[in-house]
Amino acid sequence: MQLPDSLRRQLKARYDAIANHHIKRDLLNALPFWVGAVVTGLVAVLYAKLFGWAEAGTRYIYHLSPWLFLAITPLCFLVGWWLVQRYAPYSRGSGIPQVSAAIDLSNPRHRYKVSRLLSLRIVVVKIVSSLVMVVGGAVIGREGPTIQIAASIFKKINDWLPAWYPKVSRRNMVITGAAAGLASAFNTPLGGIVFAIEELTKTHFNYFKSALLTGVIIAGLTALNLLGPYLYLGYPKLDHLPIWIIFVVMLVAVLTGFAASSMAEAILWLLRQKARLTSPVQRALYPVACGLLIAGLGVAFGEQVFGSGKEIMVSTLFTADKHVAWYLPLLRIIGPIISFSTGAAGGIFAPALSAGASIGAVVAEWMYLPDTATNLLVLCGMAGFLTGVTRSPFTSSILVIEMTNSHNIIFYLMLTALLANLVSNLVTRHSFYDQLKVQYIQEIHRAELQAETSR
Numbered sequence: 001m002q003l004p005d006s007l008r009r010q011l012k013a014r015y016d017a018i019a020n021h022h023i024k025r026d027l028l029n030a031l032p033f034w035v036g037a038v039v040t041g042l043v044a045v046l047y048a049k050l051f052g053w054a055e056a057g058t059r060y061i062y063h064l065s066p067w068l069f070l071a072i073t074p075l076c077f078l079v080g081w082w083l084v085q086r087y088a089p090y091s092r093g094s095g096i097p098q099v100s101a102a103i104d105l106s107n108p109r110h111r112y113k114v115s116r117l118l119s120l121r122i123v124v125v126k127i128v129s130s131l132v133m134v135v136g137g138a139v140i141g142r143e144g145p146t147i148q149i150a151a152s153i154f155k156k157i158n159d160w161l162p163a164w165y166p167k168v169s170r171r172n173m174v175i176t177g178a179a180a181g182l183a184s185a186f187n188t189p190l191g192g193i194v195f196a197i198e199e200l201t202k203t204h205f206n207y208f209k210s211a212l213l214t215g216v217i218i219a220g221l222t223a224l225n226l227l228g229p230y231l232y233l234g235y236p237k238l239d240h241l242p243i244w245i246i247f248v249v250m251l252v253a254v255l256t257g258f259a260a261s262s263m264a265e266a267i268l269w270l271l272r273q274k275a276r277l278t279s280p281v282q283r284a285l286y287p288v289a290c291g292l293l294i295a296g297l298g299v300a301f302g303e304q305v306f307g308s309g310k311e312i313m314v315s316t317l318f319t320a321d322k323h324v325a326w327y328l329p330l331l332r333i334i335g336p337i338i339s340f341s342t343g344a345a346g347g348i349f350a351p352a353l354s355a356g357a358s359i360g361a362v363v364a365e366w367m368y369l370p371d372t373a374t375n376l377l378v379l380c381g382m383a384g385f386l387t388g389v390t391r392s393p394f395t396s397s398i399l400v401i402e403m404t405n406s407h408n409i410i411f412y413l414m415l416t417a418l419l420a421n422l423v424s425n426l427v428t429r430h431s432f433y434d435q436l437k438v439q440y441i442q443e444i445h446r447a448e449l450q451a452e453t454s455r
Contacts, residue, residue, distance in 0.1 A: 041222025074291030076136025095148025139335030140346025150181025257423030260388025309354020356385025
């Protein structure tokens with residue numbers, strides 16, 4: 001990437017004016033991370049705004065007539081799937097497994113394959129496909145896609161570094177980009193850092209801690225200055241909790257751990273069955289059928305079937321009416337299974353949080369618990385369900401704490417996450433993202449082998 005001559009001369013003059021050699025070297029090493037963090041914050045804010053408008057469009061259509069979704073949802077699912085298949089096959093789904101696969105492939109032997117998983121084309125297709133899906137009522141989130149988008153931005157900046165530039169680790173830039181993306185999506189800087197350490201890398205933290213911290217801080221501050229100070233959810237009331245509530249928390253942990261891991265296994269099973277479809281017509285009909293199913297559920301059970309489910313979390317935490325139908329957790333589990341299996345773009349972070357929230361609310365209602373205890377179970381359900389999907393208990397706990405500023409229940413959340421993780425491991429040893437990561441790596445290797453044999 002070429003800068004204008006005048007700007008390049010000014011930057012070089014200012015750089016040459018720095019006398020300390022070590023400061024010069026550190027500045028050059030840090031500059032790509034800073035630029036990537038600013039761009040990530042800007043793109044994350046734009047994507048969040050567009051996603052919110054798309055969900056508002058879904059609500060508008062529903063209030064016009066729920067029956068419209070019987071036509072709109074299959075069409076949106078088909079278009080969302082086609083965009084991915086036609087322009088960027090590796091932009092499908094969440095994006096977190098793709099980032100994990102890119103990190104594993106960031107070595108001298110396979111690093112050229114990373115461009116299949118992280119690129120500017122993937123950024124565009126990821127955003128457009130997921131927005132189209134949301135308008136149709138798909139049960140997806142923007143947080144996983146934001147992570148792949150941010151990692152793609154950081155990777156592209158690394159590609160643009162000139163030959164004379166000091167060597168900057170692509171792997172560390174991808175990890176930092178993913179962490180910055182999560183921090184920007186949720187406004188949770190600690191969650192982004194813990195996510196990078198727990199989920200994305202096994203490298204010792206000391207090797208890239210400065211770059212990771214500054215990347216997360218700059219991206220978060222960029223989003224914060226554009227959106228203003230906010231919490232992803234808010235400040236729920238959590239005072240006067242009874243001592244015995246810990247036993248109910250443990251019950252919620254068991255339920256959410258089992259439900260989340262079962263949902264993940266169902267998605268993987270559907271993807272395996274879908275892989276057997278060989279005809280282009282069959283592959284195109286699958287997202288259409290999924291759209292009809294989601295639309296039918298929305299018509300039958302209401303608009304809570306659609307979207308990321310953030311409204312469910314807000315209503316159960318911050319309104320006097322904390323009632324949710326006993327079948328809502330089932331709908332919030334079935335929705336992501338159907339939507340994710342289409343092969344279009346869309347994440348599972350927010351749907352997992354809303355499914356866990358609905359489980360916590362149902363358990364609280366069954367036991368006639370007061371509002372503050374209900375809030376606790378809702379938050380524990382969120383942490384437990386997200387842990388069951390990601391197998392990252394500390395990330396899940398920190399995210400829920402930062403989204404609600406609920407530091408006083410940290411021990412309840414960590415207990416829920418660890419117990420849910422244990423239950424999930426009894427269902428299946430490997431996490432949802434790890435299994436998808438392995439599939440992406442195998443798919444890339446197969447495509448490379450086929451390309452070589454066809455020459």
